[in-house]
Amino acid sequence: MKKTLLLMLVLLLSVGTVLAACGNNKTESSKGGDGEKPYEIKWYTIGTPQKDTNKVFEEVNKYTKEKINATVKLTQIDWGDFEQKMQVIISSGEPFDIGFTNGGTYVQDAQKGAYLPLDDLLDEHGKELKETLDPALLEGARVDGELYGIPSNKEAARQSVYTFNKRLVDEYDFDISTVKTLEDLEPMLKTIKENESNITPVATFKAYLPFDYIFEGDMPFGFALEGDRDHVVNPFESDIAMETFKTMHKYFKAGYLKSDAATSKDSWPMDVENWFVRMGDSQPYADLLWSRSAKYEVVSVPAEEPTTFNTSVTGAIQAISSTSQNPEKAMEFLNLLNTDPYLRNLVDKGIEGVHYEKNDDGKITDLPARIEDYNMPTYSLGNHFILDLYEDDPSDKWDKFKEFNESAQPSPTLGFHFNSDPVRTEIASISNVSKEFYPALSTGSVDPEEYLPKFNQKLKDAGIDKVLDEIQTQFDTWKAEQK
Template identity: 70%
Template sequence: MNKKFAFMIVLLFSLSALLAACGGDKSANTSGSGKADKNKPYEIMWYTIGTPQKDVDKVMEEVNKYTKEKINATVKLKQIDWGDYDQKMQLMISSGESFDIAYTGGGNYVLNAQKGAFKDLNELLDTHGKELKATLDPAFIEGAKINGKLYGIPSNKEVGQQSVYVFNKNLVDKYKMDISSINSLEDLEPLLKTVKKNEPDFTPIATFKPYLPFDYVLEDELPFAIPLEGNKNKVVNIFESDIMMETLKTMHKFYKAGYIKADAATSTDPWPLEVQNWFMRKEMYQPYAELIWSRSAGYDVAVQPMHDPITFNNSVTGAIQAISATSKNPEKAMEFLNLLNTDSYLRNLVDRGIEGVHYEEDANGKIKDLPARVENYNMPTYSLGNHFILKLYENDPEDKWEAFKKFNDASVEAPTLGFYFDTNPVRTEIAAISNVASEFAPALLTGSVDPEVYLPKANKKFKDAGLDKVLKEIQKQYDEWKKNN
């Protein structure tokens, strides 16, 4: 009995030592809950949008030297091409694949946040991103919150949207046109008429869907919106509004006069700025955008605003870096985003590449791209983070970032800023309404059909598809949101 007892004691001690050793090994690599050891360098897996660039790994080598020293982390950046990005990200999220940071934006940001794919960053921003929080325009933070929670870090750039008419300046100068007098859609007619009459090789309107003064709750071709002028508490069907009818009448008049391409409703071909033979188009503005557009086109363009800048949900959520709910070290991911958005060296390295390889800098601190950047490291700047700490190009105005700040200060908040409609109660109806919109909106908004004939048809089909039910649900959620904000 004594021998058996002694044997059991030895066995228990051996098992305890073995378990302790296993536990020690585990804590050497993880925290015991699937999280990375804070004492070991952590590799951040970062997915972003854009055509994969040849020199990404070369640039990341330099990035990792810096981030390892600064935050004890390295970064593995993977780009997914434009057309594949959304689908591949959805597959990764659905499968529960582990990663740390991903680019997202707009509707995808909202839907994925609502279904729990992204980490709530309210607390993390205060504990591991204080400097980052201080750099962001408050409208970005408030506008990107969903039910009071922030699920991603918006790119700090222009906070508002401003629709502008963009004109081919060669023709503006040739015919001595006063574009500063253009205050409405109807005001364009004399200019379009001049181009049509005298320039047979030019298309008067390149690509164009009219600006309408509404704050859209969902996509801008769906009928649900809140007026930017008048009663800002009521959700309406924009296709039943007087301003929609009048605007579409004008567009149809332009179409019949030959100012708009005959296949405008069905054409899917892009109409890049580099195309020479256009006179007017509509774009979204940011300060000094005309310089970028002129450089891209190869000739000067001129700009006339349609309205003052407005901060919409989609203007603050258009480019976001979200931390995945599957991240093993969200604290380290936030530390990296904090550094990326506040450290000028790192931000320019990730965006512009390596000095002397991808760009060169002059004595005034301005830069010029080298062939290697154009060919091997042409990154989508808008998607990567804070613009205000990027180096200026040699032809950028000295006050570029000050102009952005003034633009942001002048931007007025839209009625629904921070309101995100939960579509679940009416998903079936929205799908049916989307089908109706696909049938009618392209033709109506390009002026291709007579609105007095087709708007009533569209509205009947919208109602048959359940429009009133959706309007009621949006109004209910909007009223509830307004009570708490």
């Protein structure tokens, strides 16, 4: 009996030793050891699939396996298909770890449980990442008080600008510093129309109205940026909407826009030099970036002051799916991606010596393979402030980004996200009305004195007042909670 008990004791001690060893191996493997199979992170993001993605991610995976014992399977979904395909993936319950998202889609998917709340994960597995993020980005990305995604650390503010083809500005000696409003463009547009038969004076854009919109696009719910910032209104009932649409109609009749501007599905890529002026959202030194991409020079002037909107802070977010099999590892990867300059530049720029070369001063120059085989959308991938600068980038570029963010005023609804469930039926009807009228009005294709009243009446018939009341109620509740 004594021999049997002794044997059992020896066996138990041996098993304990083995288990302890296994536990030690597991701990080591989480830091890159070989005792546990690396976890494969499934990552969906936006952009045209690139030829060299697999080549680059072979290098990525060597690094991430060593650092966090994980590999990454990146799948890009092309621009026009991304939103629809991601909704199918989310609705089907397909397991994945990280997904790119933005704007209203991010809010709606977070509210319906597609993404995990991240505050605890960020505190435990993303401490370094949290320290790098602009607080305005974190605040704007909260939905009902919870953080559901990691914003790209970049410009947190938005500033709309008029962007011009610099060759034409120089050729006709235009002083674009005088352009403060849409009306100020008229003499220049007339000159281009009379002298440049192959140039469309205005690259089709939607007329700018100074409101903080509840929904992206053409929906009629907004808070004024100046004056009364506490009450939601229909921007299309404002005097400035009528005046702006009248100016656009004047330009349309003069032939400054394409005749099919309201219905054309063609985009206006910058790499085709067939336009004089366009409108878009800017950032510090954006003209250098756009000129590099277009392969000819552009120059811009502001159309508004910098403002931090929900849409500007949620314009590029990486969310962790509620179907993730290992959200801790996903957060470890996001932490590494956003704080490790080597990994961030590898994912963004590709392989040194293959896709770009580094100069003696530490700045970089693209090689042909970067443009042709691995041209990734920088804005969508994470922290900008640890990216290498290009040879023609000013050395203070990232300092200027931080100054730009600090100079911006917060929009009236920064941090407020509307829950549309109580008025979903009305919103669907209003969306149909907006799609019917807004493109034609905003491109000047129709007379606003005739069509704008019809538009607003149809919005009332569709239930806009009920939606405005619901937005105001939720906003007032949210505002009270901020005090």
